[in-house]
Amino acid sequence: MTDLKLTNVGKTYGGAVEVLKDINLDIKQGELIVFVGPSGCGKSTLLRMIAGLEKITSGELEIDGMLVNDVPPAQRGIAMVFQSYALYPHMTVRENMSFALKLAGKAQGEIDEAVNRAAKMLQLDQYLDRLPKALSGGQRQRVAIGRSIVRDPKVYLFDEPLSNLDAALRVATRIEIAQLKEQMPDRTMIYVTHDQVEAMTLASRIVVLANKGVAQVGSPLELYERPNSEFVAQFIGSPAMNLLPGEVIETGEQTRVKLAGGGEAVSHYPTQASDLGLKVNVGVRPEDFETCESDELFAGEVNITEALGEVTLLYFKADEGQEPSIAKLPGIHKGMRGQTVKLTAPADKVHLFANGTSLLYR
Amino acid sequence: MHPAFLGLLTIAIGVGGCVAYYFFSNWVLDNVLFPAKGPQAGRNINRANLIRPWLFLFPAMIALGLYLAYPVIETLRLSLTDRDQDGAFVGLANYMQMFGEPKFWEAMRNNMLWLIVVPAMSTMFGLLVAQLTDRIKWGNIAKSLIFMPMAISFVGAAVIWKLIYDARPEGTEQIGVLNAIYVAFSGGAPQQWLTLPIWNNFFLMVVLIWIQTGFSMVILSAALRGIPEETIEAAIVDGANPIQIFFKIKVPQIKSTIMVVWTTITLVVLKVFDIVFAMTNGQWSTQVLANYMYTQLFVANDWGVGSASAMMIMLLVTPILVWNVRNARKEMR
Incomplete structure (x- = not known):
């Protein structure tokens, strides 16, 4: 049982600059947790605190039921893969991978076995005697992962491991990491990224960090379908969810909203009678919009179109200082610029937020 | 004007x-x-x-x-010419004469001693200081102080250290720091440090080490800062202690810089003259090649043997110089 438990964990630099506060997380053995968040939200700091590279200034970190706040990194049963791979440049691949075991005083035979097994797993067998500088980016990345595997840690920590790879390699390595996780179902992995696709595809649960704290924790689809705030709603999904101001005009199992822009929306979010007249933001993801002839939710003049082949993005004209609304329509739509388009969305795809918070999580 | x-x-x-x-x-x-x-x-x-x-x-x-x-x-x-024969060509006679002189072999032996001790100690102390002052607040002040001797001329440094090694007659107050400490702790008679054979060589080397440590510290400190931080963190996660990190992660990564520092100091050592000249002038078995050359050329006025010893120094310096320049170029690439 290797559960990881964070209780009211906080980080302050120099007694004044607070970067994280009151982080509470319960990570079960075998989970693949992804930390996402805007840059500077402290996701890497949190990972480094779990690793033991940053001091935890407040709160408690437990691994396997043991308080490890002051336990040195090597004794926490963790291994870390760094963004820049952090391979020792003067050591061969084999030496890089066996360094930790050597320090731990393992027998040479045991070390060789572990290294060879990891090398086979990562298809590095032919490169064992090369120096890191003679390897490609993807190979270096695999050595970095191999260095973690040989130690057979209880918890793997990944700090944006794919951000230095080119797009094609990133996809391939992402799949490799997913396969690696499948081969080690009882090992916990914590993965930091700013790439949504990585988060959505790899995670068993995503932790969205914002404003020094946890914004929402949940499975990828939970975050996509039931975001608890405007922040999470706009952070997950690309392009970001449209937010349109309006006022509740009918409550009940479903809610009807009159939009400031003129249209009307029906949402599957339930409301009470007391919510009548409530100022809300109606959230619709660009991909949930459909064109319609009448009873539209939104109507606007197309300003820019981006044809991506499988879909076309429509950017609508917006008032100065306001985010333009975006619709993602399947297929190719040419010559829509300057046209007025009417859009609607099915009730179960329409989200409602009041004061930044989802009406589902009140 | x-x-x-x-x-x-x-x-x-x-x-x-x-x-x-x-x-x-x-x-x-x-x-x-x-x-x-x-x-x-x-x-x-x-x-x-x-x-x-x-x-x-x-x-x-x-x-x-x-x-x-x-x-x-x-x-x-x-x-290749002789003074007494009005500059006639004499082949390798000057070299033969030089090789026959015990003073020359003394200078060769001492130079070899200098060659081993000074670069090693300067580089070691420089590396030590660079590492120890890396992360502390007053590290920069300490580094400035240690770098300062670099600004002192060799002769000036020799004078300072001559005072440190100074000896006054027994019973009088010692103005030389070394004797003051020695007398106070051992209670024995003050020593003429610069006349103790073999040891006096090391007392002279201390002066150059004192000067060159600042140089190696500055270069190595910059090299240490250039080591990617993440490799050190990876080593911490891998379970290396500070000493293992220093010797197994940091030193190997700056190995080529250490070699450049080492050879650069070696070149200084091969040419060392001022310190020996100002402190002992080669007496009491402290002769070195450069001072030997000076004595032959300008004291004995024997240009033949003097030039032969100059060629000898050049012969010793050249391969190290070539290696050093090559390595420095490789560093820059």
């Missing part, structure tokens, strides 16, 4: 002369010798461009030839 004014005038003439040379020689090349017009314009431009680098290198080549190449050749020639 006031000397300061003379100095300014010299600078003005020197700098002005240089500017004038480059400007006018270039002008003559482009406008008089190979003008870029007329029927041969293309050919002229090509020819001018072929000559231009040599035109600009000319002053430097003259200076190098006059002050570097010529003295080397002249020294080689002198080392």
Whole structure:
């Protein structure tokens, strides 16, 4: 049982600059947790605190039921893969991978076995005697992962491991990491990224960090379908969810909203009678919009179109200082610029937020 | 005329002369010798461009030839001639005479001692200081203090250390720090440190180590800062303790810089003269090659043997110099 438990964990630099506060997380053995968040939200700091590279200034970190706040990194049963791979440049691949075991005083035979097994797993067998500088980016990345595997840690920590790879390699390595996780179902992995696709595809649960704290924790689809705030709603999904101001005009199992822009929306979010007249933001993801002839939710003049082949993005004209609304329509739509388009969305795809918070999580 | 004014005038003439040379020689090349017009314009431009680098290198080549190449050749020639026979060619007689002198072999032995001890100790202390001062608040102050001896001339440093090794008659108050401490702790008689054979060599080396530690510290400190932080963190996660991190992660990564520092100090050591000259003048078995050469050339006035010993020093320096320059170039790439 290797559960990881964070209780009211906080980080302050120099007694004044607070970067994280009151982080509470319960990570079960075998989970693949992804930390996402805007840059500077402290996701890497949190990972480094779990690793033991940053001091935890407040709160408690437990691994396997043991308080490890002051336990040195090597004794926490963790291994870390760094963004820049952090391979020792003067050591061969084999030496890089066996360094930790050597320090731990393992027998040479045991070390060789572990290294060879990891090398086979990562298809590095032919490169064992090369120096890191003679390897490609993807190979270096695999050595970095191999260095973690040989130690057979209880918890793997990944700090944006794919951000230095080119797009094609990133996809391939992402799949490799997913396969690696499948081969080690009882090992916990914590993965930091700013790439949504990585988060959505790899995670068993995503932790969205914002404003020094946890914004929402949940499975990828939970975050996509039931975001608890405007922040999470706009952070997950690309392009970001449209937010349109309006006022509740009918409550009940479903809610009807009159939009400031003129249209009307029906949402599957339930409301009470007391919510009548409530100022809300109606959230619709660009991909949930459909064109319609009448009873539209939104109507606007197309300003820019981006044809991506499988879909076309429509950017609508917006008032100065306001985010333009975006619709993602399947297929190719040419010559829509300057046209007025009417859009609607099915009730179960329409989200409602009041004061930044989802009406589902009140 | 006031000397300061003379100095300014010299600078003005020197700098002005240089500017004038480059400007006018270039002008003559482009406008008089190979003008870029007329029927041969293309050919002229090509020819001018072929000559231009040599035109600009000319002053430097003259200076190098006059002050570097010529003295080397002249020294080689002198080392093959004899003073007493009015400069007649005597082959390797001077070298033979030199190899027969015990003072020369003493100088060779001492130079070898210097060669091993000084670069090793300077590099080691420099590395130690660089590492220890890396992350502390007053590290920069400590580094400035340790770097300061670099600014003192070798002779000045020799004088300072002569005072440290100074000995007064027994019973009187010792002004030499070393004797003061020695007398206070051992209660024995004050020692004439610079006359104790073999040991006095090391007392002289201390002066150069004191000076060169600052140099190696500065270079190695920069190299240490250049080590990617993540490799150190990876080592921490891998379970390395600070000493293992230093020797297994940091030192191997700056190995080539350490070698450059080491060889650079080696070159200084091979040429060491001032310290020995000012402190013992080679007495009490402290002779070194450069001081031996000086004694032969300017005290005994024997240009033959003096030049032979100069060639000897050059022979020893050259391979290290070549290696050093190559390595430094590799570093830069």
